[in-house]
Every structure is written in C-alpha cells, then in structure tokens.
Amino acid sequence: MKIVLIGHGMVGHKFLESLAETGMTGVEVTVLCEEPRPAYDRVHLSAFFSGTSADELCLVEPGFFERTGFTLRLAARAASVDRRTRTVTTADGEVLSYDKLVLATGSNPFVPQVPGRDREHCFVYRTIEDLEAMQASGAKSKTGVVVGGGLLGLECAKALSDMGLETHVVEFAPRLMAVQVDEGGGRVLRAKIEELGVQVHTGRNTQEITDGARARHRMVFADGTYLETDMIVFSAGIRPRDELARQSLLAIGPRGGVAIDSACRTSDHDVYAIGECASWNEQTFGLVAPGYDMARVAARHIAGETDAAFVGADMSTKLKLMGVDVASIGDAHAKTPHSRTCQYVDERRQVYKKIVISEDGKQLLGAVLIGDATEYGTLLQMALNGIALPEDPEFLIFPSSDGKARPGLGVDALPDTAQICSCNNVTKVGICEAVGNGACTIAEMKACTKAGATCGGCVPLVTQVMKAEMARRGMAVNNHICEHFAYSRQEIYHLVRVGNIKSFGDLLAQHGKGMGCDICKPVAASVFASCWNEFVLKKELAGLQDSNDYYLGNIQKDGTYSVVPRMPGGEVTPDGLIAVGQVAKKYGLYTKVTGGARVDMFGARLEQLPLIWEELITAGFESGHAYGKSLRTVKSCVGSTWCRYGVGDSVGLAVELENRYKGLRAPHKIKFGVSGCTRECAEAQGKDIGIIATEKGWNLYICGNGGMKPRHAELFASDLTKEDLVRMIDRVLMFYVRTADRLQRTSTWRENLEGGLDYLKDVLQKDSLGLCAELESQMQHVVATYQCEWKTAITDPETRKRFRSFVNSDKADENVLFVEERGQIRPARAEERGQTPAKVIPIRQAA
Numbered sequence: 022m023k024i025v026l027i028g029h030g031m032v033g034h035k036f037l038e039s040l041a042e043t044g045m046t047g048v049e050v051t052v053l054c055e056e057p058r059p060a061y062d063r064v065h066l067s068a069f070f071s072g073t074s075a076d077e078l079c080l081v082e083p084g085f086f087e088r089t090g091f092t093l094r095l096a097a098r099a100a101s102v103d104r105r106t107r108t109v110t111t112a113d114g115e116v117l118s119y120d121k122l123v124l125a126t127g128s129n130p131f132v133p134q135v136p137g138r139d140r141e142h143c144f145v146y147r148t149i150e151d152l153e154a155m156q157a158s159g160a161k162s163k164t165g166v167v168v169g170g171g172l173l174g175l176e177c178a179k180a181l182s183d184m185g186l187e188t189h190v191v192e193f194a195p196r197l198m199a200v201q202v203d204e205g206g207g208r209v210l211r212a213k214i215e216e217l218g219v220q221v222h223t224g225r226n227t228q229e230i231t232d233g234a235r236a237r238h239r240m241v242f243a244d245g246t247y248l249e250t251d252m253i254v255f256s257a258g259i260r261p262r263d264e265l266a267r268q269s270l271l272a273i274g275p276r277g278g279v280a281i282d283s284a285c286r287t288s289d290h291d292v293y294a295i296g297e298c299a300s301w302n303e304q305t306f307g308l309v310a311p312g313y314d315m316a317r318v319a320a321r322h323i324a325g326e327t328d329a330a331f332v333g334a335d336m337s338t339k340l341k342l343m344g345v346d347v348a349s350i351g352d353a354h355a356k357t358p359h360s361r362t363c364q365y366v367d368e369r370r371q372v373y374k375k376i377v378i379s380e381d382g383k384q385l386l387g388a389v390l391i392g393d394a395t396e397y398g399t400l401l402q403m404a405l406n407g408i409a410l411p412e413d414p415e416f417l418i419f420p421s422s423d424g425k426a427r428p429g430l431g432v433d434a435l436p437d438t439a440q441i442c443s444c445n446n447v448t449k450v451g452i453c454e455a456v457g458n459g460a461c462t463i464a465e466m467k468a469c470t471k472a473g474a475t476c477g478g479c480v481p482l483v484t485q486v487m488k489a490e491m492a493r494r495g496m497a498v499n500n501h502i503c504e505h506f507a508y509s510r511q512e513i514y515h516l517v518r519v520g521n522i523k524s525f526g527d528l529l530a531q532h533g534k535g536m537g538c539d540i541c542k543p544v545a546a547s548v549f550a551s552c553w554n555e556f557v558l559k560k561e562l563a564g565l566q567d568s569n570d571y572y573l574g575n576i577q578k579d580g581t582y583s584v585v586p587r588m589p590g591g592e593v594t595p596d597g598l599i600a601v602g603q604v605a606k607k608y609g610l611y612t613k614v615t616g617g618a619r620v621d622m623f624g625a626r627l628e629q630l631p632l633i634w635e636e637l638i639t640a641g642f643e644s645g646h647a648y649g650k651s652l653r654t655v656k657s658c659v660g661s662t663w664c665r666y667g668v669g670d671s672v673g674l675a676v677e678l679e680n681r682y683k684g685l686r687a688p689h690k691i692k693f694g695v696s697g698c699t700r701e702c703a704e705a706q707g708k709d710i711g712i713i714a715t716e717k718g719w720n721l722y723i724c725g726n727g728g729m730k731p732r733h734a735e736l737f738a739s740d741l742t743k744e745d746l747v748r749m750i751d752r753v754l755m756f757y758v759r760t761a762d763r764l765q766r767t768s769t770w771r772e773n774l775e776g777g778l779d780y781l782k783d784v785l786q787k788d789s790l791g792l793c794a795e796l797e798s799q800m801q802h803v804v805a806t807y808q809c810e811w812k813t814a815i816t817d818p819e820t821r822k823r824f825r826s827f828v829n830s831d832k833a834d835e836n837v838l839f840v841e842e843r844g845q846i847r848p849a850r851a852e853e854r855g856q857t858p859a860k861v862i863p864i865r866q867a868a
Contacts, residue, residue: 023048053098053109129260130257142237168191240253311336385403435486550686574630585620687761695712
C-alpha cells in the first residue's frame with residue numbers, strides 16, 4: 022500500500038509514529054513537507070526566543086525515518102491532488118501515486134484585510150522562519166505590537182517582551198482570550214499582563230497601517246486614535262488550510278476545513294484529513310491534543326482497525342502565559358440552560374476562579390481559573406468523568422473559612438479510562454501499567470508513556486496516579502533515605518538547618534534510630550557541610566564521609582589516588598604549570614588534561630598525598646574538590662580578552678565564579694561553563710550552570726548535563742548584569758541544595774520538579790515563597806567560611822595520621838605496581854604482575 026502524507030507538522034508526525042506502532046507491513050509512505058525542516062514543537066515555539074534552538078524543538082527522534090523506512094521530502098509543496106488518478110503533483114512537477122492520502126496541512130494565520138498589512142517589518146507568528154525574521158527585525162526595533170489577544174497572541178507578546186521590546190497587544194474583542202475566558206477572568210488577566218509591562222488595548226479595530234512619525238508604523242483605529250510601533254506581528258487566529266481539498270472538490274465544512282467522519286475520512290474514503298485542516302461535526306480544532314487523537318485514529322483505520330473512531334475532543338486547556346496561570350474547562354461561559362455559577366475573586370492577589378455547575382448542583386460543567394490554576398487537574402477530571410460534586414462544591418475553589426480541608430478528588434475515584442494526559446492520550450490504566458513495568462519516577466513515566474512530556478500541565482495528576490498505584494501494589498512510595506531516618510534528604514536538610522544540628526549523634530538522637538549506615542551518614546555529612554561548612558575531616562565528621570572525602574582524593578582502581586589542584590576558569594600561569602609538572606615528575610605520577618580544563622595527576626599513594634598537597638599549596642594551588650559532591654570546575658573560553666568574536670570576559674567571570682562557589686557541598690557534583698559569545702566554545706549549555714555573554718550582559722542557563730543522559734540547559738534569565746547574575750546563581754544553587762534528593766544531579770532534579778522551569782522562576786525570580794533573601798544569606802555564609810581542605814588537613818597532626826597505608830607501619834603498599842606506557846605510568850594488569858621486574862616500574866619513595 023502506498024500512503025502519501027501531505028504535511029509534516031506536529032499532527033503529521035504523530036500520524037507517522039502511530040502508523041509505525043501499528044506494525045503494518047508492506048506499506049510505502051512518502052511525506053511531503055512544505056517547510057525546510059522536519060516536524061517541530063509549535064506548542065513551545067516561543068522558547069525559540071529564550072535560547073532554545075530549532076534542533077531542540079525538533080520532534081523527530083534520531084533514526085526514525087531510517088528505522089521505519091518512511092520517506093521524508095523537505096521543501097516539497099503539494100500543488101494539486103487528482104482523486105480520479107489517485108496522484109499528488111508537487112510544485113516541482115513530480116507526480117506521486119497513492120492508495121491512501123492523508124491531509125495534515127494545518128492552518129494559516131489569519132491576517133485582517135487592513136491596508137498596509139504587507140508593509141516591511143509586519144509578520145505572522147507561525148513557523149521558525151517567521152520567528153527568525155522577527156528576531157532580525159527586533160534587533161533593529163524599540164517597540165512591537167501583537168494584533169490579537171488570544172492564546173497565540175499572548176504567547177507572541179511574551180516573545181516580543183523577551184526580545185526587550187516595549188510590547189503592546191491590540192485586540193478587537195472587549196477582553197483578552199475572549200473564547201476561553203469570561204469578563205471577570207479577562208479583567209484579572211489583563212491586570213496581570215499589564216503588571217508584567219505589556220500594554221493592552223482591547224476593543225480596537227485597526228483601519229489602516231501607515232508611516233509613523235516617531236516609529237516605522239502608525240496603526241490607525243476606527244475610533245480615531247492611533248498607536249506607533251516599529252514592528253507588527255499578526256496573531257489574530259487561524260484558518261484551516263483546505264485549498265487542496267477545495268481544488269479536488271472534497272466536501273468542506275460550513276466554517277472551512279475538510280469535512281471528515283469519525284474515521285477521519287473525507288468525502289473520498291481513500292483520503293483522510295487530520296488536525297487543524299479537518300472539520301468534524303462542523304467543528305475545527307486549534308489545539309494539538311485533538312489533532313493527535315485524529316492522527317491515531319487515521320493510522321489505526323488505515324491499518325485495518327475499522328472500529329477506530331474520533332469522537333470529538335475536550336477543549337479544556339491550561340497554560341502559563343507570560344508567567345500567568347490561565348485555565349479553561351468545558352462550558353466556561355455557562356451557556357448550558359439553567360446552569361449556575363460560583364465565583365471567587367481576589368483582586369489583591371489578582372486571582373479569579375469560577376465553576377459552572379448543573380441546576381441540581383451535582384455535575385461540574387465548566388470552570389475558569391486565572392492567576393492560580395492549582396485545582397485544574399481535579400476540576401478537569403470531575404468534568405470529563407461525570408464525577409459527582411461534593412455537598413459544598415463552591416469550596417473546590419473558595420478558601421476554607423472553618424479550618425476544614427478543601428474538598429478534593431482522590432485518584433481512586435477516577436475510572437481506569439480517565440484520560441490523564443490529553444496531549445498523548447494516556448489514561449489512568451496506562452499509567453498504572455507503566456508502574457507495573459517499573460516506571461516509578463516522573464522522568465521514567467515521561468519516557469515510557471509520554472504522559473506530561475508535551476505541555477506538562479498534567480504532571481501533578483500523573484504523579485498522584487503513579488504514587489497511588491505504587492501504594493496499591495505494595496511498592497515503597499516513601500522517600501525516606503534509609504531505615505534509620507523516616508525522612509527525605511530535603512527533610513533532613515530542614516531538620517538540620519532549623520534545629521541547628523551539627524553532629525550525627527544529635528541528628529540520630531533527635532530524629533532517627535539505630536546506629537546509622539553507609540547511606541545516611543554521607544547524606545548527613547553533605548548536609549552539615551552545606552549548612553555549616555565546617556572542615557569535613559573534623560573528628561566528629563570524618564567518620565561520616567565516604568572514601569573519597571575521607572582521603573580528599575578520588576580512589577582509583579589500583580588503590581592509588583588522583584590529585585587535581587584547582588585552576589579557576591582553567592587559567593594557570595607558566596610557573597604554575599611548571600610546578601605541577603615538577604610535582605608529577607618527583608612523585609612519578611601520570612598526568613592528563615581533564616575535560617574541565619585542569620591537570621589531573623594519577624598514581625599517588627595514600628602516604629604521598631600530604632606531601633604532594635604541601636608542594637602544590639606552596640606553589641599557590643588549592644584543592645580542586647574533584648573528590649567531593651561539590652563544585653568541580655568552571656570551564657571557559659578565552660572570551661573577549663583574546664577572541665575576536667568575544668563580547669564578554671568569560672575567563673575573568675569564570676575565575677570569579679569558581680572562587681566564589683569552590684567551597685559549596687551539594688547533593689551531587691556541579692559543573693559550570695562560561696562562554697564569551699554565542700559560538701559557545703565552553704559548552705555552557707551542557708552544564709549545571711551555564712553562562713553566555715551577550716551584547717547586553719549575561720544569559721543564565723541552568724540544569725544541563727553531559728554524561729550518560731545528556732540534557733540541554735534551559736534559559737533561566739537574560740541580559741543580566743554581573744551582580745544580578747551572581748545573585749541568581751546563589752539562589753538556584755542554594756534552592757537545589759535544600760530541595761534535591763540524595764545523589765540527584767541538577768538535571769534530574771529539574772525533570773522531577775513539579776511546575777518545572779516556570780516554578781523555579783516564580784520562586785527564585787519573583788520570590789513567590791519569600792525565600793530569596795534567605796538563600797542569598799546562606800550562600801554568603803558558605804563563601805565567607807571557605808577553607809582549602811588540603812591545607813587544613815596538612816596543618817592538623819591528627820588528620821595527617823590517617824594518610825598511611827598501614828596503621829602500624831610507615832611502609833608503602835607493595836601491591837601498587839605500575840607499567841610504563843606512552844612515556845607515563847599506568848596500573849599493572851593482572852597478567853603483568855607476575856612478569857620480570859624490568860617491565861614493572863618500582864615504587865618511588867618521596868624525597
């Protein structure tokens with residue numbers, strides 16, 4: 022069977038994925054993609070202006086087309102369809118035959134027929150190419166206007182604001198988001214948007230666009246007023262792209278779009294239509310979830326599942342627009358006859374909530390939530406599954422006045438068929454089955470079911486269902502660190518901090534039981550170090566450390582240790598390099614430049630460590646903390662000091678940051694990168710903390726990771742001064758230290774954090790929890806109490822005593838043997854240990 026798919030957007034690619042999942046054989050699939058790039062995530066398109074690249078927005082897994090055998094043709098526009106001959110002709114004149122044709126042509130932005138709409142620096146907000154053009158224009162503009170105050174319009178306004186433009190939104194309707202939000206919600210939404218610096222103009226009908234006196238354009242309104250701006254973006258809705266269907270005489274819906282039946286077939290049953298270009302039951306859908314449903318139905322139907330049916334879609338939505346929670350469920354405007362409403366308005370906090378209930382008060386019909394959408398998951402499931410409302414349904418949104426808990430919805434009340442993730446059609450039973458197959462974290466659940474992986478709005482409910490199923494199966498759902506402490510690492514941190522606890526004995530006596538173990542002792546040691554920053558080998562703390570921290574060096578496979586002196590920012594003087602070389606030569610150590618731009622020395626025996634440290638300290642070096650769960654390195658390029666492309670002093674900043682954070686202990690190791698320009702030679706976007714210089718300051722990226730499971734860092738804040746940058750890093754690191762789990766990297770911490778990046782921005786930029794001053798103060802304590810652990814160790818006679826191979830002898834360990842390779846030593850392999858001494862390098866004694 023030959024299948025031709027016209028269109029490779031989000032819905033088109035979901036069709037391909039669904040077709041591949043059916044296991045259908047003997048199929049030849051050709052995809053005509055009009056754009057020059059494969060499918061990408063339009064839901065998060067505005068992230069492009071926050072530093073997310075086009076490649077990162079791509080939805081196509083590496084090797085997908087090679088694995089499936091499907092053929093993708095980029096920049097290939099379908100010009101016409103001949104249903105009689107079952108052929109598609111491309112703009113280049115190529116003719117492709119089909120047995121089944123799938124139209125996934127999407128929609129076009131609606132541009133009002135206003136004179137002047139085609140002037141230079143007027144755009145639509147639809148493709149990555151559109152965004153690239155907007156970006157180029159924004160660099161030469163001071164003000165920008167978005168025409169349209171709906172979902173896409175507010176997303177576009179955020180993009181203009183992120184570019185640093187004075188931003189305006191012009192809307193024809195009397196309120197923002199008129200389709201989803203009622204008058205009361207629109208009033209609160211407008212106030213919150215304007216509070217963020219965006220000027221809103223509602224009830225404005227643009228008559229023409231002409232030359233401006235102080236800007237490029239003047240928008241003239243029907244009431245005689247005008248607005249001048251340098252840049253205009255039209256985002257006033259969408260219209261189905263149904264021109265191919267019209268040309269080939271397929272049936273069209275009354276409001277446009279290709280008319281389809283429940284199998285997503287058009288009036289020609291060999292032609293299917295899915296997504297925004299389709300009209301089902303005289304209705305078109307502008308959200309991705311219904312399009313995904315259509316894609317799955319069409320794929321299954323083509324594969325022979327004749328009972329596959331599209332039955333409509335819930336148009337409820339939850340979004341965070343410019344940082345403002347906005348949610349709409351079901352009959353938000355109370356159009357159902359005899360329906361009743363309950364409203365809650367807090368103008369001080371700018372929160373608006375409304376529920377629409379049936380006349381008998383038993384069913385939830387709809388809801389609107391602005392400013393706080395905490396109840397969205399509960400309300401949505403009640404509406405979708407017909408779950409009976411509690412006796413006092415108003416308290417689903419009202420604050421409780423009598424101390425009683427707010428009525429909620431236990432996940433046990435949800436039927437197995439309840440759709441938890443609408444974007445990817447994941448039901449309650451699908452999540453429960455994934456738990457049975459071993460998915461017990463949100464990251465694992467996203468990977469195996471895709472629940473929460475698209476818009477993320479369902480993550481809290483996914484978490485609840487997952488934990489409830491784990492409990493039902495008798496699986497451990499607590500996050501206790503071990504049998505001795507019925508607390509998580511986060512809770513241990515707070516107990517230590519609030520209780521001013523500084524010893525493991527006190528912690529155990531007050532909050533634990535037993536004697537402790539190899540899990541809780543290092544956790545306590547790390548928390549003590551993070552809070553109080555005392556010497557880790559202090560008598561009462563030394564026994565808590567793991568092997569590496571106990572000896573202030575990384576133990577290697579042959580029982581020797583590595584020594585890594587700190588070289589802040591990778592900067593080192595010629596004398597410093599000579600000193601390191603002399604130490605390595607004197608003690609016969611293997612040397613290697615690390616990925617973090619440091620010199621690592623291997624092969625040091627235990628009794629040699631204090632001697633090596635003494636010489637390095639004399640030469641001006643400190644401990645590099647390569648052995649600790651702490652700041653490891655701050656990698657940098659040469660920046661504007663030497664590089665002709667550099668716009669910022671990346672080395673100077675890297676040195677300053679490394680010297681600031683070098684004493685910080687954390688749940689896991691931390692790596693920084695500082696790049697002097699967007700060419701990104703320091704690979705900052707693959708680090709826990711990444712900084713990139715811009716013409717206006719510094720961009721801060723957080724929670725990246727290389728290693729086994731790479732994760733691209735996310736843009737957290739833009740165009741910061743150095744002072745603001747340091748303040749933000751202080752907050753991010755200390756919040757990570759106090760909230761992460763044991764041995765959790767920042768990338769995993771971020772993946773499992775409910776609310777994700779937006780939550781972190783609320784807490785650490787907007788200070789929603791009132792923690793920022795406290796976090797900064799705690800970091801300042803760490804900075805002020807820094808000590809080089811090597812120097813403290815060698816100056817304390819009691820600490821030095823532990824650095825010997827045998828408690829009753831000063832002899833070296835004769836089992837440590839080396840072999841020469843490429844002019845340096847390496848550990849002798851098992852088969853080499855019995856060879857003649859001539860091939861084995863003798864142990865060098867310290868001078």
